[in-house]
Amino acid sequence: MPFKTFTDGAVLQADADVDRFFIQQVHALKTADESITSSTTLQNDDQLLVPLLANSQYWIELFAIYNAATASDMSITFSVPAGAALYWSHGGLAGGATSSVDRISRNFLDETGSGWIGGTGGDAVVMGEGRVATGATAGNLQLRWAQNTSGATATIVKAGSILIAQRLTV
Structure with a gap:
């Protein structure tokens, strides 16, 4: 849902309007698990996308619960509107991790790069954060992900992400 431009006399219709219009925040909550099997082709997440206005700047945060095999790991990135600049980093397990207690990767990434996140064969979490500056084109910020190495065991981004x-900016 895009942000509101207020006019004199505008009335808020619901309590949720306070968060969306005054705090200037939007979010997407994943309500169902989504999986990829035997593919290293990045795909758009079905639910983790938020609208961005043109000529604006945003602080973004990702909290993704995932399950990936140690042999497959996972790759994540974002799509942004045309002309947008994205600078971000994730705090996910480093590629090649063997348990949920392992090295963390904090690589600098932009809109052209993807992060390699370690799979443990069990549930794990990756947290990402960054800044998006849009140009003259509005559009969606959307999580994209795939297996880092193709494997027959499904890689899953889980509900609750x-x-x-x-x-x-205003």
Whole structure:
């Protein structure tokens, strides 16, 4: 849902309007598990996308619960509107991790790069954060992900994952 431009006399219709219009924040909460099997082709997540306005800046946060085999790991990135610049990093398990207690990767990434996240064969969490500056084109910020190495065991982004964008400019 896009942000509101207020006019004199505008009335808020619901309590949720306070978060969306005054805090200038949108979020997407994943309500169902989604899986990829035997594919390293990045795909758009079905639910983790939020709308961004043109000529604006945003602070973004990702909290993704996932399950990936140690042989497959996982690759994540974002799609952004045309002309947008994205700078981000994730705090996910480093590629090649063997348990949920292992090295963490904090690589610098932009809209052209993807992060390699370690799979443990069990549930794990990756947290990402960054800044998006849109150009003249509005559009969606959307999580994209795949297996890092193709494997027959499904890689899953789980329900309860969330993507948040907080607008920094008016």
